[in-house]
Amino acid sequence: AQTVTQSQPEMSVQEAETVTLSCTYDTSESDYYLFWYKQPPSRQMILVIRQEAYKQQNATENRFSVNFQKAAKSFSLKISDSQLGDAAMYFCAFLRSNSGYALNFGKGTSLLVTP
């Protein structure tokens, strides 16, 4: 089974500081995709960043970057220079190879950003 685990139900960061959200996954596949989605209070899921497993280089998108450790099956998200608008639920997700390439989601991490 392809499972996704987010061990931090809640995290807090001060504005302008850096925070790292953890995610581990389990799969027997060698090629796959991983994603981080953000869900603000509006509850719409917004793509933050994605990583292709065959690429060794960690993905970056402006202030967001990942630390992808394939052997350890770890996929953490780093948010630099945190802003108040970053406050949201963050979900780690794994793209399945079955079920029409649907996503398996972790349970999420609630990020609080304090002034």
Next chain:
Amino acid sequence: SQTIHQWPATLVQPVGSPLSLECTVEGTSNPNLYWYRQAAGRGLQLLFYSVGIGQISSEVPQNLSASRPQDRQFILSSKKLLLSDSGFYLCAWSSTGGYADTQYFGPGTRLTVL
């Protein structure tokens, strides 16, 4: 550009009543379509997915059903709602399916069954 719509945004229904939630995608053709449910305090659970018109696959057996009458329209239905059907329903699309595709989500429907 592509956009995805869902309606209604909010719905309050009594137990035993029928349900119809609609999702439409604009700006693309032959998308893969997905229905997810998010219960309170939980992650997202895949309910149905569709790789083409009339092709529906169910992930979890329940009293819900889905249909795809048109290429870019995906409908979630129920004949009789249960209390446990309450939650936030999200529709998503991806362009072709496969490892390379990112899923994009609609704004969601908040369903409360009383």
